[in-house]
Each structure stands twice: as C-alpha cells, then as structure tokens.
Amino acid sequence: MRIKHLLLLTLLVCLNVQAKTKGQQTAWNSPQAGNPIIPGYFADPTVRKFGDTYYIYATTDGNGGGLGPSQVWVSKDFVNWTIMPMNWPTTYHIWAPDVMKGKDGKFYIYYCEPCKVYTGVSETPRGPWKNYLGNDTTVFVPDRFVKNVITLDGQSFVDDDGSTYLYWGTWGIYKDFGCGVGKLTPDLKGFSDKRIIPNTQVTDFFEAPFMIKKDGIYYFTYSSGHCEDHTYRVQYATSKTGPMGPFVYAKNNPILATNADSTIHGPGHHSILQEGDNYYIVYHRHNIPCSTRGMHRQIAVDKLIFTKDGQIEKVAAGHSGIGYLQPSTNPFPNVALGKKVKASSYYGESFKPEYAVDDNNATLWRPRTSGKEWIEIDLEREYDIRRIWTQFEYPTSYYQYMIETSVDGKQWSIFSDKRNNKLAGSPMTDFGEARARYVRLTVTGSEKTGMIGAIWNIKIFEGSKMDPPQKLVQVTPSSFVKKVCDKTNKEYNCWENNNGMLAGSFIANGNISMIEKESRGAIHIPANAWLESMFTMPQSFYTSQPYTVSYHVYGTMKEVLNKIVSWDSKQSKSLASLKNKETKASAWHYVSLTSDGKKESVYMDNVLVSLGKAAKTSKKCQKLVIEGGENGVIISDLRIYNWQLAVPEIMFDASLQDEAPVKPVSINKExxxxxxxxxxxxxxxxxxxxxxxxxxxxxxxxxxxxxxxxxxxxxxxxxxxxxxxxxxxxxxxxxxxxxxxxxxxxxxxxxxxxxxxxxxxxxxxxxxxxxxxxxxxxxxxxxxxxxxxxxxxxxxxxxxxxxxxxxxxxxxxxxxxxxxxxxxxxxxxxxxxxxxxxxxxxxxxxxxxxxxxxxxxxxxxxxxxxxxxxxxxxxxxxxxxxx
Incomplete structure (x- = not known):
C-alpha cells in the first residue's frame, strides 16, 4: 500500500506543478514551459480523441515543404507524446491530414497536396490506410471542384444529425473567391451538395478552415495572412442557419495572432478539441529563433473560451500550455531536469547545453557540427537509473548514439549502445539498470549526411509506469554480424537489434545460419540451438502491459500450429477451419500474439487460433530466447512491440519485406x-x-x-x-x-x-x-x-x-x-x-x-x-x- 500512496503523491505533485506554472507568465525558454507540446517541427495539426487516446495528425515540417513521412503523435495524458509511423499517404507532399470516425466504426483520413484532397480508410486511427476510392493516386476533391476555390486543407465536420461535411480552400483572398464546402453522401465517397463560402462572409479567408458547433451556433474558424511570416492569424465567422452558411464575420477578429515580442510568431492552421465543457485550440507557430524560411513550425495549445453571447474570446496564447488532461502516464520525476550540463560544443546562446535538460520543447541544444558530439549531465547525486528518453531534433529520422553512466565522472560504463541504430522515433527510449551520478550521451551518426545531433530534451527516470508505445525488437536475417558481443572478447555470430528500441544483440548458441526459403531471407535455428539476447526485456513488458509479438515461420500448417498452440485445442472455432485446410506442403506462415495486458490472442495467417490469459512473470527482467526446439525452426522478421496492434495493423506488418536499412555514409573531408x-x-x-x-x-x-x-x-x-x-x-x-x-x-x-x-x-x-x-x-x-x-x-x-x-x-x-x-x-x-x-x-x-x-x-x-x-x-x- 505504501508504494501505491507514493505513486499517488508523485502524480499529485506533477499535476500541481503544472497548474502552478499555468498561472504565471512564462517565458518561451522557461524550464518546463508547456508549449510547444510536440518536440519537433510539425504543422497544420488536427487533434482528435478516439477512446482514451489523443491523436495529433500533422504535416511533417522542417524538411523543405511538408514532404513526409506520414506519421501521427499519440498520448494518453496530452503531455507525454510519442510519434508513430503511418503507411499512407505515399505521395511527395503530405499536407494537413485530418482523421474522423465514421458511423460504420471505420476511420477516414483526408490529406492534401497542391492542389487536391485525397481520402483513405482504415480499421484503426493510425492505419494501415488505403485510398478509399481506388489506387493511391485517386483524387477525392480536385482543384476548382467548386468554382473560385483553390483546393487545399480538407477538414471534416460531423453535425448533430450525423451528416458529414468537408471544408477546403487556400488563397481565398481574391475577388469572388473563398472556401469550398460539401455535404458528403452517406457512403462518404462523394458529395450530395457543394458550394462556396465567399470571402465577403469570411473576411480575409486564406486557408485552413475548421468547423465546430456549440449551443446551436456554427463556428467557422480559419487562417488569414501568410504562413511563412508574422501575418498568419486565426479568425472566425458564425452561422445559426447551418454548416454551409451564410456566415457573419465576427467583430473581435483576429482571435489568435503574433504577440508583442514575436515569441508567438505566425500562429495558425489550427484545430479544436472539446474535452467535457472545455475547448482547446491546437495550432502551429514558428520555432524560436525563427528559421529563415518560416517552415520550421511547432505545435502549441491554449484554451478557447466562449462568451455568454456566443463570441470566441481572444486566445490568451502563451508558453505555459494547458498541462495534463488525464493522469500522467509517467509519474516518475525527471531527475535530469535543471541539472548541470557540459557539452563538446554548442551553436551560440540560442542553443545552450542546458536547454537539453529544461523539459521545454521550444528550446534545443545544437552542437556546432554534424560530427561526433557529446553532452554530459551531472545529476548532483547518485540515482538508480532505469529509463532515459531522448527527443532528437528530427523524430522521423534515426540517430546513432551511445549513453554512458558514471559514479565519479571518470570511470564510465555503457548504459545503452545505439551506435548502429536504424530506428527513428521520439522519444528514443533506452532501458537499463545503473547506479550513477553522471550521464553522457554521444551522438556518433545519423540517417542523413550533415544532420546535426541536436536534442530537444533528455529525460532520466528511476522507473517507468508505462513505456511509450514502440517497437522493442526486430530480428531479421540482414541484421547478422560477426563481432565481440560481451566482455569475454570472444567473437560470436550475432543478430543485432538495430531496428528495435532495446539496444544490443542476439548471440547464437549452436550452428545457426542464414538461409533463403521461397524468396525470403530467413534464420535457421536447428534442434536444441537458440538465439539469446544480450539485453534484458523491460519489467513493464511482463506486468499487465499490452504487447504484440509477430514473426514469419516456415513449415507445414500442422508443424506451425504445434509450435504455438495445442493441436487438440478447442479454444477457437477458427482453429477447426484451419485443421480442415491442413496440408503437408511446407510454406511461410505468419504468426502473431497480441495482448491488451489481460487476454492474449494468437493468430496464424490472420486467423484466430487461440484466446487465453496474457503471459506474465514475477521476475524483474529476463533475457529473450528464441529456441529451435526439438525439430528446429526457420523464422524471419521477429518483431516485439510493447503495445497491442490491431488485426489490420498485424496484417500490414506481415506484408512488409525484410529490407536492410540505408547505412549512414562516413565523410572524409576533401x-x-x-x-x-x-x-x-x-x-x-x-x-x-x-x-x-x-x-x-x-x-x-x-x-x-x-x-x-x-x-x-x-x-x-x-x-x-x-x-x-x-x-x-x-x-x-x-x-x-x-x-x-x-x-x-x-x-x-x-x-x-x-x-x-x-x-x-x-x-x-x-x-x-x-x-x-x-x-x-x-x-x-x-x-x-x-x-x-x-x-x-x-x-x-x-x-x-x-x-x-x-x-x-x-x-x-x-x-x-x-x-x-x-x-x-x-x-x-x-x-x-x-x-x-x-x-x-x-x-x-x-x-x-x-x-x-x-x-x-x-x-x-x-x-x-x-x-x-x-x-x-x-x-x-x-x-x-x-x-
């Protein structure tokens, strides 16, 4: 009971600190400033809540024009966000994505490129997506679909009667131009009505429409000015007639604009989240210091307040943010916060080393070069370190690095070795057990030539209630390497976990080899041989947390089923159908185990074959062992996640081929x-x-x-x-x-x-x-x-x-x-x-x-x-x- 009380106390402290910060005037570079809420360059955010999870769909920015890759940020508490990749769209530009849930329970995505809108469909909020109308290039809303409306920024709205509308438009400032709106047909594949909302009603309409309804009033909100500079702002108009207007321009516009000291610069292209009786505006603004091109935007949130007579008050935009909307998913304090740091270099006063430990997504430690650079944190006393989160500047690209710990700052031990990492993410989570006062992170490489190893935040914890949803393990034939993996100086056949979050390798025990079966690379583990990880699985993986395990395995259907469930099992009706199809021919089969932390479902070739209790262990942690068993096994592409994938996601996972990632190129000055x-x-x-x-x-x-x-x-x-x-x-x-x-x-x-x-x-x-x-x-x-x-x-x-x-x-x-x-x-x-x-x-x-x-x-x-x-x-x- 005492442990539970301590955790509750920690949670209350976190919430109270956040509340105190909100009531003060916070400078842009204040420690723990709550805005921006995302560590990275993202723009055009659409915020949604599906179930108990918040999603922010956004344009990937800072790369020359919103060129992807496709991604979504997820959070359970609205403070701790994790980036997750999506499979679609696959186009050159990926601008302003929006997702809505249909009456059929499916999810529909709308995204644009100049100048057209596409629509996709999925069983889950993060895909896998497919174009709802055909192949990937089939357009939903072409340019000038409505006369004098330039197509861009598609945004959905569902009215009280269940009718769905789509709004779109850009550069609506010209005479007789404006915003397009269309009422969708019940199947969401076309429009039963469409028209223009003229700029005589929505003054200075430029782009980014977003509609909400409150107390019988339709609020048409939009952006004016130019997104590259200080003129970008949010305005609104209202209608009591319907979602297609006519609208009346509000007298108190704009409601969100560049502030006096320009630290909130060019805010706009927003969306609105309703949480109970409260409303919040989620928008992008320019980074600090502002980049030359105005295309390094960041996502912030502030409260949206309505007056009794139906007006929207001017947004009290600031750097504090709104804090937690749900209890913190990580109540352990960040022991690196505000501690002393030193670094190999830094790029001037705007990018100081202490910015890496201030828990502020507006500030960045940037070293001077794209070469080997390091930052060292003095925690001022010893801690039992279990987790380290690193939020690099560009979450969609991988960085290679090593984390070391020390008691005295002289003798160092490796906490996590990711010098061969090929996994992108934010936060990058490193697991381990170390008693240390000093922590040093050294950036050794990156996915792209010339990418400087800049860091928004390094966070250090003594424990973890729930780790961010990430891929922990991926073992593929291409990850084979012959190297010294431990302190014995003996060279082993190893399979590196460079595409998983857990740092380390698998060592071969026995004559394990790489082979090819039916055009697929594979690992052959003979009878009584096994692969054993040099890393340990995190304790949270075994303590009522969701997980997913998936892999390809070669053999007859009966051989594969015997390895994963009892052949005489009657737990699944679909198992009987598989038995009837059983043949003696060997082939590749896809096996997946997925759990919500309580129940575990086992699938083979996307057919449910078993349903039972989730695996648990009382051990603190353990090595991961992949055994050949009595008859040996041929496997490929083993993946382990610390979250539950839905069945469609597992299906998409199965379609991915084993491809060696691009290797970083070493540079000789010449x-x-x-x-x-x-x-x-x-x-x-x-x-x-x-x-x-x-x-x-x-x-x-x-x-x-x-x-x-x-x-x-x-x-x-x-x-x-x-x-x-x-x-x-x-x-x-x-x-x-x-x-x-x-x-x-x-x-x-x-x-x-x-x-x-x-x-x-x-x-x-x-x-x-x-x-x-x-x-x-x-x-x-x-x-x-x-x-x-x-x-x-x-x-x-x-x-x-x-x-x-x-x-x-x-x-x-x-x-x-x-x-x-x-x-x-x-x-x-x-x-x-x-x-x-x-x-x-x-x-x-x-x-x-x-x-x-x-x-x-x-x-x-x-x-x-x-x-x-x-x-x-x-x-x-x-x-x-x-x-």
Whole structure:
C-alpha cells in the first residue's frame, strides 16, 4: 500500500506543478514551459480523441515543404507524446491530414497536396490506410471542384444529425473567391451538395478552415495572412442557419495572432478539441529563433473560451500550455531536469547545453557540427537509473548514439549502445539498470549526411509506469554480424537489434545460419540451438502491459500450429477451419500474439487460433530466447512491440519485406572540384577543363569552347553566355542530404544579370535539392539557389564590377554564409535535401538556364565547411599574388 500512496503523491505533485506554472507568465525558454507540446517541427495539426487516446495528425515540417513521412503523435495524458509511423499517404507532399470516425466504426483520413484532397480508410486511427476510392493516386476533391476555390486543407465536420461535411480552400483572398464546402453522401465517397463560402462572409479567408458547433451556433474558424511570416492569424465567422452558411464575420477578429515580442510568431492552421465543457485550440507557430524560411513550425495549445453571447474570446496564447488532461502516464520525476550540463560544443546562446535538460520543447541544444558530439549531465547525486528518453531534433529520422553512466565522472560504463541504430522515433527510449551520478550521451551518426545531433530534451527516470508505445525488437536475417558481443572478447555470430528500441544483440548458441526459403531471407535455428539476447526485456513488458509479438515461420500448417498452440485445442472455432485446410506442403506462415495486458490472442495467417490469459512473470527482467526446439525452426522478421496492434495493423506488418536499412555514409573531408586558369596558356581555346585535385576527371564542353585570357593581371576563363560544360565525374555518395559544403571563386563580372549561374552542383528540380552558385542580382537566390519556395540567398545591392571579387559560400549543416572579399555579408539557417548528383554543370544550370557572362579565374568546391580564417587566408594570399 505504501508504494501505491507514493505513486499517488508523485502524480499529485506533477499535476500541481503544472497548474502552478499555468498561472504565471512564462517565458518561451522557461524550464518546463508547456508549449510547444510536440518536440519537433510539425504543422497544420488536427487533434482528435478516439477512446482514451489523443491523436495529433500533422504535416511533417522542417524538411523543405511538408514532404513526409506520414506519421501521427499519440498520448494518453496530452503531455507525454510519442510519434508513430503511418503507411499512407505515399505521395511527395503530405499536407494537413485530418482523421474522423465514421458511423460504420471505420476511420477516414483526408490529406492534401497542391492542389487536391485525397481520402483513405482504415480499421484503426493510425492505419494501415488505403485510398478509399481506388489506387493511391485517386483524387477525392480536385482543384476548382467548386468554382473560385483553390483546393487545399480538407477538414471534416460531423453535425448533430450525423451528416458529414468537408471544408477546403487556400488563397481565398481574391475577388469572388473563398472556401469550398460539401455535404458528403452517406457512403462518404462523394458529395450530395457543394458550394462556396465567399470571402465577403469570411473576411480575409486564406486557408485552413475548421468547423465546430456549440449551443446551436456554427463556428467557422480559419487562417488569414501568410504562413511563412508574422501575418498568419486565426479568425472566425458564425452561422445559426447551418454548416454551409451564410456566415457573419465576427467583430473581435483576429482571435489568435503574433504577440508583442514575436515569441508567438505566425500562429495558425489550427484545430479544436472539446474535452467535457472545455475547448482547446491546437495550432502551429514558428520555432524560436525563427528559421529563415518560416517552415520550421511547432505545435502549441491554449484554451478557447466562449462568451455568454456566443463570441470566441481572444486566445490568451502563451508558453505555459494547458498541462495534463488525464493522469500522467509517467509519474516518475525527471531527475535530469535543471541539472548541470557540459557539452563538446554548442551553436551560440540560442542553443545552450542546458536547454537539453529544461523539459521545454521550444528550446534545443545544437552542437556546432554534424560530427561526433557529446553532452554530459551531472545529476548532483547518485540515482538508480532505469529509463532515459531522448527527443532528437528530427523524430522521423534515426540517430546513432551511445549513453554512458558514471559514479565519479571518470570511470564510465555503457548504459545503452545505439551506435548502429536504424530506428527513428521520439522519444528514443533506452532501458537499463545503473547506479550513477553522471550521464553522457554521444551522438556518433545519423540517417542523413550533415544532420546535426541536436536534442530537444533528455529525460532520466528511476522507473517507468508505462513505456511509450514502440517497437522493442526486430530480428531479421540482414541484421547478422560477426563481432565481440560481451566482455569475454570472444567473437560470436550475432543478430543485432538495430531496428528495435532495446539496444544490443542476439548471440547464437549452436550452428545457426542464414538461409533463403521461397524468396525470403530467413534464420535457421536447428534442434536444441537458440538465439539469446544480450539485453534484458523491460519489467513493464511482463506486468499487465499490452504487447504484440509477430514473426514469419516456415513449415507445414500442422508443424506451425504445434509450435504455438495445442493441436487438440478447442479454444477457437477458427482453429477447426484451419485443421480442415491442413496440408503437408511446407510454406511461410505468419504468426502473431497480441495482448491488451489481460487476454492474449494468437493468430496464424490472420486467423484466430487461440484466446487465453496474457503471459506474465514475477521476475524483474529476463533475457529473450528464441529456441529451435526439438525439430528446429526457420523464422524471419521477429518483431516485439510493447503495445497491442490491431488485426489490420498485424496484417500490414506481415506484408512488409525484410529490407536492410540505408547505412549512414562516413565523410572524409576533401576537395571535390578545383579548376584554375593558371593551368593554361593565354589565348588557348578549350573544350575540356581538367579538375586539378579531388574527384578524378574534368569538364567537357556541351556547347561553345571557352578561351583563356589575361584580365586585370589574372588568367581567366572568359565566359560570354554561350558556354556549358558538364563533368565526367559524379560527386561522392557522401555529398547528399544536408551535406556541409564550401565554394570559393575569383570572379570578374562587369554587367550583372538577374541570375547568372557559374556552377550547378546537382541537376535536381525539387524543393531544396539544388546548389547553384552564381553572381546575379536576384535578391532571393542570386548568389546561391536551392530551389526553395522562399530563399534569402541573394544580395540586393550586388552590382557589376570591373574588379576581381573573391566569393565564398560555406554551409555547416545549419547556417549558410556568404563572404565577399573575405568579409561576411550575409547568413541564414537552412536545411537541404540533396539527392545524389550524377554530374556537375559549369557555365549555367543543369537545366541550361541562367548563363554566366564574365571572367572566372578559379573555383573550388569542398565537402566540408571552411571557417572564416580559411576564407580570409585564401582571399589575402591570392590577392597578394596579383597585387
């Protein structure tokens, strides 16, 4: 009883602390500030509650235009959120998803890409989804489905009579434009009525409609302004007639807008949650400090209050949030909160190391490089550490890291080794048992080149009531490795758990081998052999918590059934039907065990074969053993989850093939391009320019040759706009994703056009997929172009010059800088999405545009970041040679 009282006391303390915080003015970087509620960049949130679980469906942001992957955040208490992947949509853009529950008990998703809305259906709130109308590309609402309505941001609403409506629209600010609305047919596959809600009724309607009904009044809420800047805001209009209007614009608009100090910047594209008699507005706003492009948005929540006469009060938006809506699922205190920290580096005062231990999703520790970086926490006394949660900057990409603990800060032991991790998630949960005062996390790699190991929060607990719903184990043939797995220094055949949350490996006991059966990779465990985990299963897995175990197994139906249930079992009627179909032919079968913590259901090939009590153990923890039994076993893709998958999810799980994940690429600092006119005699005409250092090869002419001339005491390649050269080499695989880079060049250009491209490193057209360096007057991208929707990579005052200019561009994975004649003239933060480059183009873009007309003495490209001293040295030394 005492333990229960202590847990209750801890829970009350958590709730009281949150309540106290809410009543104060909270700064954006205050410890335990409740807004944003999600650790990461997400936008366009739709909040729903299905059963006892809250869901936030949102656009994945911070990656160049809402490009996915598809995901949903789930929580039982509205404070502790876990990201979970979804299988659909599979399209390039995944914008503004919304999910509703139909009368038939199924779930329907609406999402958009420019400029159309799609609809999908599923048995569960997180999928697996399939297009409700056909194949993945079948459109539900095409553009201009309603005249003068640009299609975007589909949002559903169910009226009191059960009728379902869909609202959509963007850029509704033009004359005679507005928002589209349609009443859906009972089968939700079409519309029985549709019309426009004109912007004469919903003033300044831009996008993001959301409808609610309260006390007989229909509240049409929407966003105005532009989502990239401070003008974005939430407004509303009301109707007492019906969900399709007509509407009356409210006098007290806007109800949510940028605040005085701009720490709540560009709030909008919201949804509304009703919890009892209370209403809450969930919306996105820009990160702090605001990113250049305005596309690193975060999700926040505040209370929505209605007046007695039916108005919505202006939202008292702040940084406190609303706290718990249900009892905390993790009542153990975070012992890392507010403790002393030190780090290998940090990227200025906006990204201090102490921000990693302040339990605030607005603040971020960002190291200076994308290389090996560490952060160390002094807990100030010893604790019995059982769980460590790490919330990395980008939850949809995996990070590789190691966590160590120490009593004295000198002798360190490994708590969790995820240096080969391939699993993305938030929080990343690390399990273990350590008595320690110091905790050190070292980031060693990431899924994408140039991804800096930045961290929103590190949370350390002495226990866990309920772990976040995650995949704990995945054993596949591709995870085989031969290595030293323990302290004996003996080399074992191991299967690493790199795709599961539990860090460690399985060691082979016996002659276990990898084989292939009927086009599927498999693990053959002979009779009396077994795989044994070097890690222990968490205690919570065995104590009345939900779980799911699934795997493929090869054999006859009877052999497989004998392994999982008694052949004479009468617990399931469907078992008898399987017996009748039993054949002697061997084949792959899919087995799954799923439990709600009390009852366990066993399925084979999606047929229920047994129903009984869930497995439990009184042990604190135990190793996981996969046995071959008396006759041996052939298995593939064993997965263990600490939550209960629904049957459709299990079916989808079975369809996934064993694929080796992409391996991170190690980067060796090197020069990639080096061309210099000093290599040639004046007066020559060239159809080939050699690459002096770095990548072997050169540039061959696709158009006119180029002459070498002496210009103002320098030998130079004389471009007149007719030249285009293409490299015979491709850039290395490491030059991709968010790769750091540097470009330096000596350029003389007397007359500057709007865009003039000197070198285009990547022939791509997608958002943030290009690096085109030039000398143009375009204020957005005249110097560096990345194909960004909004870029700030130009210099408006750039003019032509009859003098030689030294231009340098550097990028470190976060900040891009422009230097002219050794001096920093501009910088901005940006995240790139570079594909592998098959060739480099010189003299214009790869699309044969933006020809360069001027003189080029030298040009160098590096796959790393030159510092300011490097650039100054190159400028002064090269200038001295001429002067």
């Amino acid at each position: 020069m990639l391009v080096d061309i210099n006119a000093d290599n040639y005699m004046p007066g020559v005409s060239l159809r080939q320019i050699e690459n002096r250092q770095g990548t072997k090869g050169g540039f061959r002419s696709l158009a006119s040759p180029i002459s070498v001339e002496r210009k103002n005491n320098r030998l130079a390649f004389a471009f007149n706009g007719a030249q285009e050269f293409q490299s015979s080499f491709q850039l290395p695989e490491s030059f991709s994703d968010n790769s750091p880079y540097s470009i330096t060049a000596w350029v003389l250009n007397p007359e500057v056009e709007v865009n003039e491209c000197i070198i285009d490193l990547i022939p791509a057209q997608g958002e943030l997929e290009k690096i085109a360096f030039g000398w143009g007057a375009e204020p957005r991208n005249g110097v560096i172009c990345h194909n960004g929707w909004f870029e700030d990579s130009g210099i408006p005052e750039l003019k032509g010059s009859g003098e030689w200019k030294h231009i340098a561009i550097t990028y470190d994975g976060y900040m891009e800088k422009i230097f002219i004649d050794g001096k920093l003239v501009k910088q901005k933060d940006i995240v790139l999405r570079l594909p592998r480059s098959p060739y480099v183009t010189l003299g214009r873009t790869a699309e044969h545009e933006w020809p360069f007309a001027g003189w080029l003495h030298s040009l160098k490209v590096y796959n790393y970041t030159l510092n300011e001293t490097d650039i100054t040295t190159e400028f002064t030394s090269d200038k001295r040679k001429v002067d």
